[in-house]
């Protein structure tokens with residue numbers, strides 16, 4: 001359902017594009033979306049694709065926004081937020097940056113209380129994203145509803161009570177699409193090595209991910225039971241999973257997610273040091 005939320009994006013890169021692609025013409029008209037980014041080529045592409053208005057530096061349009069989405073790299077956030085200060089009033093500030101703590105954002109924004117910190121993922125582009133979000137106590141019920149409406153327009157939302165859990169969410173679902181693509185790449189490589197064409201390997205791998213994920217989503221049984229059902233004793237899956245276990249694949253994946261979460265925490269600590 002369409003509403004008339006005025007949404008400004010600070011940063012028009014990969015993740016902003018995924019969100020705008022899911023929102024424009026669905027939750028709100030493209031004309032209600034404003035994007036600030038110094039990269040003129042990126043702005044031109046967004047304007048052509050989604051009908052958004054654009055600016056290369058923070059401008060007066062920001063003062064009219066209901067929601068300002070912070071979508072720049074964590075390392076740039078403090079400097080970028082300083083440029084926004086003259087335009088900040090009652091808007092809800094919705095950060096999607098990995099690591100950056102809401103308390104630091106609030107301090108950089110002169111004590112602004114209307115902040116939601118979130119972690120979306122790129123399938124937002126096709127309306128199949130999932131976002132973890134946490135609201136500062138200063139966020140009104142209407143603002144939280146606006147944030148939820150934006151995030152739900154591009155997929156599912158999981159609201160958290162504890163901001164510390166955003167780093168684990170980042171490790172699981174924020175970065176998660178990259179792990180899935182990595183796994184698909186490995187399946188493509190193996191398929192090719194065994195004589196299938198790149199097209200066939202790609203089709204087989206992607207359809208398998210979609211089918212297995214949907215099966216897991218629809219099932220009331222644990223994922224481990226679904227896995228066991230594919231694994232005939234002494235059969236092909238058994239051979240593959242035995243090989244993965246021997247190579248420590250699961251352990252390596254678990255370790256990798258811990259590394260992602262720790263990096264999130266570290267990004268927050270690095271940026272929050274004043």
Ligand SMILES: NC(=O)C1=CN([C@@H]2O[C@H](COP(=O)(O)OP(=O)(O)OC[C@H]3O[C@@H](n4cnc5c(N)ncnc54)[C@H](O)[C@@H]3O)[C@@H](O)[C@H]2O)C=CC1
Nearest residue numbers: 011012013014015036037039071072073074096097098120
């Ligand atoms: N890419 C992803 O899958 C996800 C990214 N995020 C978060 O989203 C944020 C952006 O990440 P990406 O879109 O991947 O990065 P990106 O590098 O694609 O986009 C960042 C954009 O910020 C722009 N920018 C630089 N200085 C600026 C300024 N002063 N004012 C306005 N814009 C400026 C850049 O020109 C660029 O277009 C990061 O904080 C990241 O942690 C969150 C979830 C998933």
Ligand SMILES: O=C(O)[C@@H]1CCC=N1
Nearest residue numbers: 097098170174175176
């Ligand atoms: O890699 C990153 O830092 C960002 C956050 C989650 C996905 N991409």
